[in-house]
Amino acid sequence: MSKLDTYPYRPPKRYTKKSLHGRVRGMMIPYDDYRRAVLFYSQVFGWDMMRVPQGVFIEDSDERPHLMCATGPSQVSWEASVPGHVWAQLVARERVPKVQTFTEVSMDVPLAETVKTMTDRGWKVVSRTEIDGDWADFVVVEDPDGNRQLLWKCPSSRTWEEPEAGYDKD
Amino acid sequence: MLKLYTCYKCCFPFKADDRNLPPRCPACNCGPEWFLGEPYNPEEKRRIHVDPPEPEEGERDVFDISYHVAKRFPAGTRNGRLRRFVFEYTDAPRARRDYAELLDWDIVDCEGTDAAHPEMFCATGPGNPNWEPSVPSFIYGFLKDASTDPTGMAPFFMIEVDNIEETAARAERFGGRVLRGRYEANGQQYAVLADSEGNAFYIWETPATVTWDEPESQGG
Numbered sequence: 001m002s003k004l005d006t007y008p009y010r011p012p013k014r015y016t017k018k019s020l021h022g023r024v025r026g027m028m029i030p031y032d033d034y035r036r037a038v039l040f041y042s043q044v045f046g047w048d049m050m051r052v053p054q055g056v057f058i059e060d061s062d063e064r065p066h067l068m069c070a071t072g073p074s075q076v077s078w079e080a081s082v083p084g085h086v087w088a089q090l091v092a093r094e095r096v097p098k099v100q101t102f103t104e105v106s107m108d109v110p111l112a113e114t115v116k117t118m119t120d121r122g123w124k125v126v127s128r129t130e131i132d133g134d135w136a137d138f139v140v141v142e143d144p145d146g147n148r149q150l151l152w153k154c155p156s157s158r159t160w161e162e163p164e165a166g167y168d169k170d
Numbered sequence: 171m172l173k174l175y176t177c178y179k180c181c182f183p184f185k186a187d188d189r190n191l192p193p194r195c196p197a198c199n200c201g202p203e204w205f206l207g208e209p210y211n212p213e214e215k216r217r218i219h220v221d222p223p224e225p226e227e228g229e230r231d232v233f234d235i236s237y238h239v240a241k242r243f244p245a246g247t248r249n250g251r252l253r254r255f256v257f258e259y260t261d262a263p264r265a266r267r268d269y270a271e272l273l274d275w276d277i278v279d280c281e282g283t284d285a286a287h288p289e290m291f292c293a294t295g296p297g298n299p300n301w302e303p304s305v306p307s308f309i310y311g312f313l314k315d316a317s318t319d320p321t322g323m324a325p326f327f328m329i330e331v332d333n334i335e336e337t338a339a340r341a342e343r344f345g346g347r348v349l350r351g352r353y354e355a356n357g358q359q360y361a362v363l364a365d366s367e368g369n370a371f372y373i374w375e376t377p378a379t380v381t382w383d384e385p386e387s388q389g390g
Contacts, residue, residue, distance in 0.1 A: 084386030
């Protein structure tokens with residue numbers, strides 16, 4: 001392999017489809033002790049935290065809340081406002097047993113079809129979560145090496161004005 | 171009827187059928203009484219404008235987890251930003267093929283990597299020539315041979331820090347552990363920590379080559 005074909009010499013390919021398929025959009029980190037985990041990430045790394053809005057994602061409880069964490073400059077929606085970093089979520093371990101990514105998949109393909117392309121290659125489905133009246137659609141999958149990802153299919157509410165929805169247009 | 175909505179409380183935009191509104195604003199959790207609707211247009215341009223709220227001034231109680239605008243993060247530092255994912259593999263060709271074909275990642279070997287156990291860098295969306303994303307709120311990451319991880323803990327993500335030793339000392343004060351002290355790889359400085367809950371992750375010291383003009387170096 002030529003040196004010019006390696007990182008950092010070859011630039012990344014262009015992403016010209018109006019799609020966020022495959023983007024790693026966040027990180028989900030389990031906690032056992034809620035207060036201890038909040039103190040660790042707020043005091044060591046300066047993260048800011050709020051409870052994830054209810055009814056649009058994983059259910060939680062007042063005692064074991066599901067937290068959205070800004071790890072750097074963020075928009076009012078808590079999506080990052082500059083490139084190169086993502087939010088994290090602190091989640092009770094009984095709901096997320098090990099660290100996993102939050103990965104967006106195609107809005108144009110039913111989530112079941114996307115998941116089938118993975119299970120056909122030996123990946124496994126860890127969990128499917130359905131919440132009454134929920135607005136989101138997601139499945140947790142694991143690759144053959146044990147790496148877990150929550151696959152999230154964005155609802156059709158995206159307006160494409162959102163800064164994070166950019167793609168290579170030319 | 172399909173409409174464009176703007177949350178009056180936080181200015182978050184979304185489109186939805188007015189008979190099937192989300193029960194709460196996906197950003198700030200307020201109820202539908204705060205949603206301002208306008209007729210849908212194919213260009214999806216909104217005429218309703220809501221000024222974005224400002225972050226609060228002063229220190230906030232970390233256990234007050236009600237909705238608020240995220241704090242201002244200072245300029246001139248990337249300390250604490252979650253910057254990379256790291257997936258370990260046992261079969262390099264399979265990992266490369268699966269992630270390229272299933273998730274459309276652009277995957278290249280890192281310069282000078284061992285061909286039999288390559289460390290691969292993965293673009294997961296549009297980026298700049300320096301292999302940093304060009305739009306906000308997603309990250310690139312690594313595929314790494316599991317046999318090259320001396321901690322055996324499969325550290326899964328990477329946080330950028332100003333200084334490795336200072337961060338490690340602070341982490342230990344708040345219940346974390348150092349799994350691997352400072353080491354160099356590909357000209358970069360890293361360490362591996364476990365958080366207070368036992369989750370392993372890398373810390374990466376901001377390189378001296380950063381100019382602070384890069385899009386990924388901007389402050390709040």
